[in-house]
Amino acid sequence: MRPTYLEVNLTQLKQNLENIRAKAAPAKVLVVLKANAYGHGVDGVAPFIAPFADYIGVAIVEEGIHLRKMGIATPILVMGGTLPQQLSDFFEYDLTLAASSLDLLTAAEQLAQSTRKRLKVHLKVDTGMERIGVREYEAESLIEKSLSCSHLDMEGIFTHFANSEVMSLQKNMTPLSLQLERFEGILSMYEKRGVPHPRIRHTANSGAILLHPESYYDMVRPGVLFYGVYPGRDVEKTIEVKPALTWRSKVVYSKVTQPGRGVSYGSLWQAEAPTRIVTIPCGYADGYFRRMTNQARVIVNEKEYPQVGRICMDQFMVNAGGDDVKVGDEVILLGGGITAEDLADWTGTNEYEVMTNISARVPRVFTRAVQ
Structure with a gap:
């Protein structure tokens, strides 16, 4: 084997997950395995960690297909943007769709009806990230449409925080507060109609898991935190995790x-x-x-x-x-x-880029050593 390689401690990853789960309980835990498991090597990480995760998150449909072909049976949410022509893959590989627009939701319902197959859907609403998702002030039409989609399983609804690791932006207000308030406003639309909201509400990424228990809802989504790296240098370390x-x-x-x-x-x-x-x-x-x-x-x-x-x-x-x-x-x-923080400082970037840019030509060696 090449003398340059990555050693990935699977036991430490499992311990990190257990510590996160203990903090967030009774919420479910979605483990984010996108970008080759943040550079750790998804082929080794996924089979080991999947039995301990309630859900797996990926960014693109190809990542979900790869996991299914590996034999991973855990529910998989494709969190990124999806084109209508990619929808058939969701049905074929039993992937959960992030419905980020009215057009995409409509196309999914039509395909489900024509194929007589059901598809799990999580509605993606944009409360302040301005990336993908229907903005909160335009969400009513998405919710109305979702309630009429009889061929889809509206399992979840979620948003993504832009500044979850920052404690305060101004007096008595965190950057997350406004986004959470907007999300609550969207949930109230179900109450006004006298219908239940989707059974899995989720908003909390790594920073929110550490700092904002009010954002846990029904499921949390640890990304960098699962891999033992904190999402900010000065963030309060309310959960003990270690790099793997x-x-x-x-x-x-x-x-x-x-x-x-x-x-x-x-x-x-x-x-x-x-x-x-x-x-x-x-x-x-x-x-x-x-x-x-x-x-x-x-x-x-x-x-x-x-x-x-x-x-x-x-x-x-x-x-x-x-x-x-x-x-x-x-x-x-x-x-x-x-540390990954050291490499980030020397590079002028962040820890995420350091880990996810470790090339595929660097072999990954998976161990179960106890630290």
């Missing part, structure tokens, strides 16, 4: 570089004295961002060293100083004290 990822490699070359000799493309770094430079077989094609050049740090033999010289497509170099670092020595790129 360790990005490992090995030294493949070790040499002493003389003063004045530039290291890597552009010669952006030069040694001032004889210095041991070691090469790591990982680069920006693996998701180790080029933007981290001369900022990143790694751990070799339990000691931290700086990355130097421009990060290449497949390799990068590390300044081991005067230490005798040898070919084959273990290297940690993420984990062991180096």
